[in-house]
Amino acid sequence: MPSNNENISPLPSKGEIVSFIEQSDIPVGKREIGRAFNLRAGDRAALRALLRELLEEGAIERHRGGRYGKAGGLPEVLVVQVAEIDADGEVIAKPVRWHQEGPPPKIYVAPESKGRRALGEGERALVRLRPIDGKSYEGRTIKVLRGAPQQILGVYEAGDRGGRLRPTDKRIKTEFSIRPENAAGARPGELVLAELMTAPHRHGARNVSVIERLGDVGDTRSLSLIAIHEHGIPTQFSERSLAQAEAAGPAPLAGREDLRGLPLVTIDGADARDFDDAVWAAPDDDPKNRGGWQILVAIADVAHYVPAGSALDKDAYERGNSVYLPDRVVPMLPEALSNGWCSLRPDEERPCFAARLWLDKEGRLKRHVFRRGLMRSAARLTYEAVQAARDGRPDKTTKPLLKTVIEPLYGAYAALAAAREARGTLDLDLPERQILFDDKGALAGIKTRQRLDSHRLIEEFMITANVAAAEALEAKKAPCMYRVHDAPDPQKVEALREMLATMGVRLARGQVVRPALFAEVLKRLAGTPFAAMGNDLILRTQSQAVYAPNNIGHFGLALRRYAHFTSPIRRYADLLVHRALITALEPGPAALPADSAATFEAIGQHISTTERRAQAAERDCQDRFAAAFLRGQVGKILTGRVTSVTRFGLFVALDDSLADALVPVSTLPDDYYRHDSKQHCLVGQRWGRSYHLGETVAGRLMEADPVTGGLVLALLDEESDEPATDAGPLEAGADGWHPLGTARRSAGKGDRGARSGGARRGRKRGRRVR
Secondary structure (H helix, E strand, C coil), X not given: CCCCCCCCCCCCCHHHHHXXXXXXXXXXXXXHHHHHCCCCHHHHHHHHHHHHHHHHHCCEEEEHHHEEEEXXXXXXXXXXXXXXXXXXXXXXXXXXXXXXXXXXXXXXXXXCECCECCCCCCCEEEEEEEECCCCEEEEEEEEECCCCCCEEEEEEEEECCEEEEEECCCCCCCCEEECHXXXXXXXXXXXXXXXXXXXXXXXXXXXXXXXXXXXXXXXXXXXXXXXXXXXXXXXXCCHHHHHHHHCCCCCCCCCCEECCCCCCEEEECCCXXXXXXXXXXXXXXXXXXXXXXXXXXXXXXXXXXXXXXXXXXXXXXXXXXXEEECCEEECCCCHHHHHHHCCCCECCEEEEEEEEEEECCCCCEEEEEEEEEEEEECEEEEHHHHHHHHCCCCCCCCHHHHHHHHHHHHHHHHHHHHHHHHHCCCCCCCCCEEEEECCCCCEEEEEECCCCHHHHHXXXXXXXXXXXXXXXXXXXXXXXXXXXXXXXXXHHHHHXXXXXXXXXXXXXXXXXXXXXXXXXXXXXXXXXXXXXXXXXXXHHHCCCCEEEXXXXXXXXXXXCCCECCCCCCCEHHHHHHHHHHHHHHCCCCCCCCCCHHHHHHHHHHHHHHHHHHHHHHHHHHHHHHHHHHXXXXXXXXXXXXXXXXXXXXXXXXXXXXXXXXXXXXXXCCCCCEEEECCXXXXXECCCCCEEECCCEEEEEEEEEECCCCEEEEEEECXXXXXXXXXXXXXXXXXXXXXXXXXXXXXXXXXXXXXCCCCCCCCCCCCCCCC
C-alpha cells in the first residue's frame, strides 16, 4: 500500500498496485498511481511494464483515457440481451450466457446517436464492454442481432448515383441506396416507405425500392406516420372486418332496460370524436341511505357489435387498444363502429351496458346492478363547458342542465372524492403537454394540459364502475381480466428513502408501504423547491400496471379489486370484461366462449404489451411534434428542470413546452463524471461539479430534429450566457458527442472523462396509475 512518508519509495509490488486500484471508487490513471506510491519520473517505464503485465494476467482492466480498474470478469466483446428499460430510459442488458454464481452484472447499453436508445426490451446485440465500477459495465453496440426489416421508413435524399434512404429508426445503421428507376418519383426531403431488395449495391449499400410516398418530412402530419411505422401499429382492417362494421345497425329494445328517458350526458375533451361513456347522478331516495347517492354509468355495448371470434374481434385483439397521437387516432375498431354505432352521440338511440351504483354519504360503494340497456344521450358536453357551468358561467347547452344534471354529478363526485381521500390513493401531480393545431391542421404550439374538477369527476365515476365490475364477476366466480398494480420493489423504496432524507423528509424503515405513505410525503414537499422532484421520484418507484386474470389488487388506487369496464371502444380488456359480465349475469350471443378462461393469461400479456407499444408511440410522436415546434428556436436560451439523470447525460423538461431535451455528458465541463443512481446525480470527480435531479438549469438549444424527436441542449456557463463547452452544433461519434465535423477526427483518442452519448428517456406519463 502507499507509503505515508515523504521519502521516495521503491517500486510497488503487483499486489500493492492491484490493492490500490481495487480500493478506488473510480478508475485511476498512471499519474494517480505514481503519486500514491511517491514514484519518480524515471519510474514511469517500469510502472507501465507492471501495468501491462497485470493487464495480460487479467488482474486489472483498462478503462477509457488510459485509466485502470479492477477486473470484472466479463470479456471485452459479448452477446447481451436487453432485460429492461428503466424509469430513466437507460437500456439495461445482461449476458445471454451466465454460468457463475450470483446475478450477472448490469450492462448499460449506450445509445448510438442523437439520444435515441439502441435496443428495445428483449432484443440481442453484440456489444463492446467497458467496466464502470466493478459491478456494472457500459456496452456499445457493435451489431444488433436481428433480421433486417423488409420495409423501411425513411427520408429520401439525392445522391451522386441515384437516391439514398435515411431511415427514421436510428437503430437501423445500414445504408440504403435507391436507383432512379426504383424511386417512384420521390423528391428529396420526402418521407417514403421502401421495400428491401435482394441485390446489394456495388458500393455496399442495400438496394431498396420506394413503394409509397408519404409526403414532405417537413409536413408535421408525417411525424405521426413515423411513430406508427416504427412501433408496428396496425393500421389496416381486414375486408371482412370493414364489411361487418358497415353492416351494423340499431339494436332492438327487446331484452334491454329502457334508459331513453334518463338525462344521461357524455363529458369528453373538445376534440373527442368517440363517446363511449355517459353519466347521471341523483340523491338516493332510500331513507336508509340518507345523504347517499345513486349514479349510473352507461357504456357503449361494443360486445353487441363485436362477437367473440369474428373478424372484428381478431383485428381488435391484434391492436389491443386505440392509439391516440397528437393529430390522429389509430382506432381499435373501424370508424363505422368507433365513431358510429358504438359512439353515444346526443339524441341518437344506442345500446349500452349500464352500471347502476349506490353510494353512501361517505362515497363508499354499497351495491351495484349491471343491465344492458337502450339510451339516448341528452347532450355532448366538454370538460371545459361543464366546469364553467359549475363555476357560474353556463352556456346555452349547459344552462338548462345545470340544476338537474350537472349539480347532482358534482354532488356525487364530492362524496367519491372524500372516499378516495380516506382510502389514501396515490395522486401524483405530473403536468402533461398538449400539442395544439390551428384551424387548418398546422402545428400551432404546445401547452400544459389543464386539469379540472370535471376531469376528476369523470375519472372517479369510471373508477367506481370498474370496481363494481370486478366485484360482480368475483361474486359470480366468473373469469375476470383484472387491472393489477403491484406494490413497489423494496429496493426502489430504499433508494427513495435515501433520496428523501436529503430533502429533510424521513421515511421510516420497516413500516408497511401503502399509497397513503407516499401521499403524506407529497404533502410535506408541497410548496417547497422539491415538490416537482418528489412527484418524479415517487413515480419512478412504482411498478407498472398490467392486465392479468389473477388478482393482486391495485396499489396506486388502494383497491383490492379493479377491472377496466368503461372504455370497450378503445381497450380490448374492457370488451373482455363486458363479455364476462354478460356470461355471468345474462348469457346471450355476446357472451364469452366456453374455453375463454384458459386463454386469459396469454391475452393479458398480449394486451399489456400492446398498451406499452401504444404508450411508446404516443410518447415518441409527441417528442417529434415538440421538436418540430422548437426547430425555430435553435440557438435560443431556454430554461427547464432536470427530470432524469443517466450516465450518458441529463434530460431537462423545458419550462414552456415540457419537451425533453438531452444534455449529453460530453458537453458538460471537462471532468470524469460518476453517475450516482441513488442520489440521481452526475458528480465530477476532479473539480466537484454536480448535476442533480430536480434542479433548474438554463441552456442554449443546439439541435431540434423532428425526424427523430431529438432535442440537444448545452448548459450555460455559470458566469456567462454561453454554453459550458464551445461545442456549437453537435454530432455523435464513436466515443460520444462532439462539435459538428470533429467526431470522426477525435474517435479513438484518449478520453479525459466520461464521453458517452445520450440515452432516450422513456418517461412515464399520466397523473395517476390506472
